[in-house]
Amino acid sequence: MKNYINKIACITLIILVITSCKKEYLNPGGGNAENILGSPRGLTGVAIGLQRLYAAGRVGVYFNSVSATGFVTNEIQLMNSGNIPELQLFTGGNSVDGTNNILANIWTISNKIIYDADNVINNSANLSDKGYASGLIAYSSIFKALALGNLSQYWEKIPAGIGQNVGFITRVEGFNKAISVIDNALAVIAANPISAGFYTNIPVMPNVTPVTPAIDITNTLYALKARYALFAGNYPLALTAVNSVDLTKKSVFTFDAQTLNPIFEIATSTNNVFQPTNINLGQTGANVPDAGDKRISFYTVPNATAPTARLAGFGASGSASIPIFLPGEMILIKAEVLARQPDLGNALIELNKVVTKTPAADIYGVGADLPVLIGPFNQTQLLALIYKHRCIELFLSGLKLEDMRRFGLPNADRKRNFFPYPFVERDNNTNTPADPTF
Known part of the structure; x- marks a missing residue:
């Protein structure tokens, strides 16, 4: 190394x-x-x-x-x-x-x-x-x-x-x-x-x-x-x-004119690297964002031709700042911890703070502005909702793979579970572990 x-x-x-x-x-x-x-x-x-x-x-x-x-x-x-x-x-x-x-x-x-x-x-x-x-x-x-x-x-x-x-x-x-x-x-x-x-x-x-x-x-x-x-x-x-x-x-x-926001510089300003999978942020089934979820219009803009959604959010301009963490992440951490204790009543209270949060009430403008979730929910149901809203609230934050493992999503829902070790390490360190199978 x-x-x-x-x-x-x-x-x-x-x-x-x-x-x-x-x-x-x-x-x-x-x-x-x-x-x-x-x-x-x-x-x-x-x-x-x-x-x-x-x-x-x-x-x-x-x-x-x-x-x-x-x-x-x-x-x-x-x-x-x-x-x-x-x-x-x-x-x-x-x-x-x-x-x-x-x-x-x-x-x-x-x-x-x-x-x-x-x-x-x-x-x-x-x-x-x-x-x-x-x-x-x-x-x-x-x-x-x-x-x-x-x-x-x-x-x-x-x-x-x-x-x-x-x-x-x-x-x-x-x-x-x-x-x-x-x-x-x-x-x-x-x-x-x-x-x-x-x-x-x-x-x-x-x-x-x-x-x-x-x-x-x-x-x-x-x-x-x-x-x-x-x-x-x-x-x-x-x-x-x-x-x-x-x-x-x-x-x-x-970021500024000399050091551009990397998402904007490499992806948003071009159509040559990546764009959102779709307007649902790649979510399927029960994890598809609810109709009217305003976080979709924060993170994406509709496009008439493929890709049907283009990047916005924290990569919208070359000078756009990128948060190290979001208030919504912290609230959802609290909701998840309470749900796993389990303290389901208080976990739902915390989750609803994210579900009902308006863009104007968030320091970065990230808000779902959805109706309050009415329980009761059992632990499995509540954790599933927390996972869903983490996927939307924290879109393109680099945290979703860890979330998928932690919430027990099947391997079929992702393309890798852990990554192989780079050759730059393996070629220089005889202690490098074996690569994961998936």
Whole structure:
């Protein structure tokens, strides 16, 4: 793994050169590493670079996660069979192998993020300004947790660390590792609140007065903790974490004319990569959206010719921001946890908050605006409804494959269950596990 991490180190160099920030950052590819990792300026540059590695462009984890999940769960359809990695995923089954560049991007860039985040986290502890160090540690922990979470969503086992012939841990251990990263960040913030000076040097919300950071750090940490605790099956922890999330605060990846929204740049603005499977977001049977569900008109626009639906939503323009999490996701986490306890009455109350939510009542404009669901429902029925509304509320978020497994959807409803390990790992690590059969 270490060998290919070094091969993509140039990505960080490019990122730091183009990062828009108020401080002048040193070049980690051309100077003494101690100067970079020993100064607030250098560490800030590396930390902000993590966001571009995760969210920007065709190689970023976000776009590739959306693509991989979308194709194998039928959210999206392929528009050009000449795109071979996309064709493999769209076809599914044994067509997906270790040569797939989409999967290699998720794997390689996620590990690069973990490597760089560790450098920031470990070296920030040595700074004299503990409030600034706290910001660096917490901000970098968000992206380390996201990277660990993405690896754990797609592979049965993930690397235990970075290095030569590293061992592997289970995906549940991977989710728990992400939670440990988050817990450490929350403890650091509690001991030394993030300084105002740090917030002036990270991306801000576009066109918002007063100036507001694009990522609400503490809120995002709790939201990701709730997500990964849910995925790990730790329902009490998920409930505690989700109750700490303020649903009125935004946390987004921002884009501009120099760094375009990757969904818009690669898919929405063309008809050459993917579009929604149909106006029902690829859902079938009982999971088809209800008539009048306003989330359909948020995420898609009708098209007179094939494809019958085109992308809208968070990929509608080159400068559109992409949320790290939605309020609806947090509400549905609470509904699911309560349903699994089971506390069906309160679970239905939470589910109805999403079902009846109007676009105007949501900070991002995502709202079904449907009539209230009237019970009683048994646990199986309620969980099925929660799954249905997760599929609609969180369309093209990269989370559906994990949902399909967690809710026990049959393998026939998806084109892959877990992914094969990229050859870039297998060729460099003798400990790489066997590929899954499906």
